[in-house]
Amino acid sequence: MKWIGVRGALYADPSCWFHPPGTWVETWGELVPEPFNAHDDHALAIDLNGSRLGYASARYAYYAHAMIATLNNTGARVLVPLQYRSDYDRRSKLLIASAFAALPTFPELNKLLPSDEEYVRLLDPLWESLDESVREQIARDGFHLTNDTLPHLIALRHRAPEAGLPSTVRLGAVPRGVERYLAEKRYERQRAEDARIRKRNETIVADFHDGWKQVDIARRQGVSPAVVSRALQKAGVDTRAPRIDPEQRRIRAEIVSLLEDGQSRHEISETLGVSARTITIAAQDAGVDLPSDAGVNDYSRRKMRDRLELCQQAVKLQSEGLTRAEIARRLEVSSDMAKLYLADGRFFTDPSANGDRLDAARHARATGMTTSQAGTNQERRAIRDANMLDLIGDTWR
Numbered sequence: 001m002k003w004i005g006v007r008g009a010l011y012a013d014p015s016c017w018f019h020p021p022g023t024w025v026e027t028w029g030e031l032v033p034e035p036f037n038a039h040d041d042h043a044l045a046i047d048l049n050g051s052r053l054g055y056a057s058a059r060y061a062y063y064a065h066a067m068i069a070t071l072n073n074t075g076a077r078v079l080v081p082l083q084y085r086s087d088y089d090r091r092s093k094l095l096i097a098s099a100f101a102a103l104p105t106f107p108e109l110n111k112l113l114p115s116d117e118e119y120v121r122l123l124d125p126l127w128e129s130l131d132e133s134v135r136e137q138i139a140r141d142g143f144h145l146t147n148d149t150l151p152h153l154i155a156l157r158h159r160a161p162e163a164g165l166p167s168t169v170r171l172g173a174v175p176r177g178v179e180r181y182l183a184e185k186r187y188e189r190q191r192a193e194d195a196r197i198r199k200r201n202e203t204i205v206a207d208f209h210d211g212w213k214q215v216d217i218a219r220r221q222g223v224s225p226a227v228v229s230r231a232l233q234k235a236g237v238d239t240r241a242p243r244i245d246p247e248q249r250r251i252r253a254e255i256v257s258l259l260e261d262g263q264s265r266h267e268i269s270e271t272l273g274v275s276a277r278t279i280t281i282a283a284q285d286a287g288v289d290l291p292s293d294a295g296v297n298d299y300s301r302r303k304m305r306d307r308l309e310l311c312q313q314a315v316k317l318q319s320e321g322l323t324r325a326e327i328a329r330r331l332e333v334s335s336d337m338a339k340l341y342l343a344d345g346r347f348f349t350d351p352s353a354n355g356d357r358l359d360a361a362r363h364a365r366a367t368g369m370t371t372s373q374a375g376t377n378q379e380r381r382a383i384r385d386a387n388m389l390d391l392i393g394d395t396w397r
Helices: 058-073 106-112 116-129 132-140 150-155 176-209 214-221 225-234 246-260 265-272 276-286 298-319 324-331 335-349 355-367 377-392
Strands: 002-005 025-034 043-048 051-055 079-089 094-103
Touching (some): 043 079, 043 094, 132 176, 265 276, 265 335, 335 377
16 A cells, blocks of 8 residues: 545535544545546545545546546445545635545456456356357457447346446446456457458369369359458469369369279260270379279278279168169269169168179189280179179188
C-alpha cells in the first residue's frame, strides 16, 4: 500500500464525523467508484462513515476504478486505512478537513480478482448461455462489448456471479478479465478460421494436382477463381506445367493395374477401349515394363494379392445387393473393370464352378505355356488364372 493525500478533502464537512479539531484520527475509509461523475467517469471517491471525504488522484483512479468496481459487483467493499483530522480556519471561521489514505497497489488489487484462467471457468457457462445471434454480434463488433450487447450479459450475470459484471449498462465498469476473455475468444475464432482456410487451400492444391481446372475447383469450393489462384501461388505450384485430367488419370491407373496383373496390351485395349499407344505411355510414365512372359516374382505376387482382394470385394458387394454401376463407383473403377473383377472373383472363389476356365488353367500349367507363347486372349488368361490359383494355394491341378 502507498499513502497519498486525499484530493478535495478541504471541501468536506468535518462536522459529520464529530472528531476533535487539530487531532489526527486513524480510521477506515471506503473506495467508491463514481462512473457517472460529471467531470471524470473514472473518478474514485473515498468515503468516511458513509459520507464523501474526497477522491483518489486521477492517475490512480484511471487504473484502479474498474478493479474496485469489479470487487463491488461481487458484493465486496474495499476498505483502506485512513488518517484524518480537521483544523479551525480563523479566516473562514470553518473547520477544514485533511486526510491521507493508504491505497492498495495494482498488484495487490489484482490478487483479489480472478485470474485469466479463472475467468475462463467463470464465463464459459455465461458465454454458452448467450443466444447464437448475440455471440455473432459480439464477433462482428470485434469481440468488444457495446451498449447493445452488454445487457444480454447482465441478464445472465447469475451464471457467473463471481465475475464482477455490473448490474447496469456501464461499459466502464466491465471487468478487464471479461475483456481478456473476449480477446481470447477472438484469437480462438481466428485460429479456427486459419485452420479452415489452410485445409481448404490443401484441398485446392490436391484437386489441381488431380487435374481439375482452376475454374472448376473454384466452383467446387464455393470461392472465386482469384482465391484458387492465390492458394496455388502460396503453395508454390507451377500452374503452367502440363497436367492430366482426372478421367485420364483414372484410365492410366487402370492400365497400370492390368499391366501389373500380367495382361497384354491387346487384352487391355479390348477391356478398356484404349489404344496401344495410350497403354505404352501409361506404362512408361509409371515405370512399368510391358509383360512378355508369365514369370512370377515377389513384386507380381503382391500385385496379384491386391487384385485378388479387389475381386473378392466386388463379389462381396454384389452379394450385398449392389449393382455393377454401384460397385464400380465404390471401387472407383470403370463399369468394364467392375465386370472383370466380378467374373474373376467368382472364379477364384470356386474354380470348379467354371469347368472350361479351370481346364484351360490346368492345361497352361501342365504345358508350361508362357505369355509369349500364348496365341489367344483365352490362353493368356489361362496363364494368369494358373498363377493366381497357385497363389491362393488350394489344390486345383
